[in-house]
Amino acid sequence: MERRERADAARNRRAILAAAEELLREHPPEEVSVERVALAAGVGKGTVFHRFGSRVGLMQELMSERAHTLEQAVVEGPPPLGPGAPARERLVAFLDAVVAMATRSAGLIAAHEHARLTQKAGGGTRLANPIYVSWHRHVSALIAEARPDVDAELAGHVLLGTLHTEPISSLLHAGESARVAATLGDLARGLLGDAGGPLKAGGG
Amino acid sequence: MERRERADAARNRRAILAAAEELLREHPPEEVSVERVALAAGVGKGTVFHRFGSRVGLMQELMSERAHTLEQAVVEGPPPLGPGAPARERLVAFLDAVVAMATRSAGLIAAHEHARLTQKAGGGTRLANPIYVSWHRHVSALIAEARPDVDAELAGHVLLGTLHTEPISSLLHAGESARVAATLGDLARGLLGDAGGPLKAGGG
DNA sequence: TAATATATGGACCGGCGGTCAAGTTTGTCT
DNA sequence: AGACAAACTTGACCGCCGGTCCATATATTA
Numbered sequence: 001m002e003r004r005e006r007a008d009a010a011r012n013r014r015a016i017l018a019a020a021e022e023l024l025r026e027h028p029p030e031e032v033s034v035e036r037v038a039l040a041a042g043v044g045k046g047t048v049f050h051r052f053g054s055r056v057g058l059m060q061e062l063m064s065e066r067a068h069t070l071e072q073a074v075v076e077g078p079p080p081l082g083p084g085a086p087a088r089e090r091l092v093a094f095l096d097a098v099v100a101m102a103t104r105s106a107g108l109i110a111a112h113e114h115a116r117l118t119q120k121a122g123g124g125t126r127l128a129n130p131i132y133v134s135w136h137r138h139v140s141a142l143i144a145e146a147r148p149d150v151d152a153e154l155a156g157h158v159l160l161g162t163l164h165t166e167p168i169s170s171l172l173h174a175g176e177s178a179r180v181a182a183t184l185g186d187l188a189r190g191l192l193g194d195a196g197g198p199l200k201a202g203g204g
Numbered sequence: 205m206e207r208r209e210r211a212d213a214a215r216n217r218r219a220i221l222a223a224a225e226e227l228l229r230e231h232p233p234e235e236v237s238v239e240r241v242a243l244a245a246g247v248g249k250g251t252v253f254h255r256f257g258s259r260v261g262l263m264q265e266l267m268s269e270r271a272h273t274l275e276q277a278v279v280e281g282p283p284p285l286g287p288g289a290p291a292r293e294r295l296v297a298f299l300d301a302v303v304a305m306a307t308r309s310a311g312l313i314a315a316h317e318h319a320r321l322t323q324k325a326g327g328g329t330r331l332a333n334p335i336y337v338s339w340h341r342h343v344s345a346l347i348a349e350a351r352p353d354v355d356a357e358l359a360g361h362v363l364l365g366t367l368h369t370e371p372i373s374s375l376l377h378a379g380e381s382a383r384v385a386a387t388l389g390d391l392a393r394g395l396l397g398d399a400g401g402p403l404k405a406g407g408g
Numbered sequence: 409t410a411a412t413a414t415a416t417g418g419a420c421c422g423g424c425g426g427t428c429a430a431g432t433t434t435g436t437c438t
Numbered sequence: 439a440g441a442c443a444a445a446c447t448t449g450a451c452c453g454c455c456g457g458t459c460c461a462t463a464t465a466t467t468a
Contacts, residue, residue: 006465009415030321033455044417049457114321116370117234125370154387157371158362165365166320166329167340171358183358190394210434210445237424248448253426
């Protein structure tokens with residue numbers, strides 16, 4: 001049987017995550033070094049690396065926290081997000097939800113991207129991020145279900161990857177998330193061959 | 205009247221660009237430091253910074269070189285890339301061309317992204333990259349022309365920004381550019397309300 | 409309380425992008 | 439040709455980064 005995490009360790013883990021969250025809320029990612037996070041959390045730099053392995057690991061842990069609720073809503077929540085609705089509606093609902101989450105976490109997403117690109121070992125692709133993988137699986141499954149003839153895997157990357165992109169990310173940060181959600185919806189509906197085209201929803 | 209660039213300076217500039225190009229062809233971006241480029245070019249590190257200002261500046265210069273021919277084809281070349289064809293066809297042709305260029309420059313694009321995110325001054329958004337700006341202007345103008353009701357600016361960012369994204373970029377590197385071009389075409393046609401939907405072109 | 413597994417912290421490492429003052433080369437003018 | 443100024447080159451140097459290491463401190467268990 002596994003030993004539980006020690007109490008002080010758990011306390012520090014929470015302190016580190018909270019400090020990182022706050023720093024990312026108020027500073028651009030490249031100004032939030034691991035050392036600063038450690039300082040703000042009141043722990044040593046080594047402790048952060050011991051807990052999270054690397055800068056990337058820390059960012060991924062933060063993202064996991066936030067993604068958890070969305071994950072649950074998708075697998076067992078009510079339609080249109082959860083099972084039961086037609087694929088096209090589920091896809092649009094999911095994109096809306098992801099955009100909403102990305103809006104709340106704009107700085108974090110940028111920081112994660114920043115960390116991924118600056119890490120020492122070059123092998124870390126985005127496909128090593130379990131959250132991205134699970135979201136992409138969901139999106140491409142929905143696309144494939146509605147349109148078996150399109151390249152669902154790739155279209156999924158386009159729709160999701162966009163949120164990691166700098167122009168979009170800064171738009172989210174500026175409060176324009178409605179536009180982003182609308183445009184992603186237009187693209188998704190267009191791809192899935194919605195009757196009436198993107199006009200109806202895009203104008204809102 | 206402006207003085208011309210000195211002969212030795214011009215020689216060094218070309219040596220630096222050539223060395224950077226070669227290194228990026230054979231190594232992942234995070235292994236190509238400015239110092240290594242300088243070493244490979246047979247010049248001092250300070251010279252690189254003197255010529256190009258920063259790592260980002262160097263990468264942008266490389267991209268500018270490659271983008272030049274495409275730029276010309278767009279403004280004065282024959283249709284469907286150049287003026288004369290309907291917006292929808294010009295858009296698809298342009299996306300094809302951009303994908304082709306991105307395929308040839310996959311390492312460079314990644315390196316530019318890498319440089320952008322690791323630079324000291326945090327102010328450098330992608331919108332400071334003149335090539336991206338001009339391409340985006342072109343794409344969104346075409347979208348707006350064909351579909352005044354959609355958010356052309358944003359849709360343009362989605363279609364173009366995708367190429368800077370890691371899953372797509374690695375696919376390009378792996379020789380799957382046809383899939384990428386097809387999917388972008390599907391999305392573009394879907395958004396623009398192509399009769400018949402994405403089926404026709406996406407299946408190839 | 410004694411023993412043991414676990415957690416801690418900060419000095420340390422190699423390497424990065426970027427700076428700069430001092431030295432060298434080039435083009436120009438007489 | 440010679441002399442002069444402007445342009446160019448250079449590499450030691452700076453501050454900082456992500457990551458490592460291990461002597462020390464602490465929580466847990468018996």
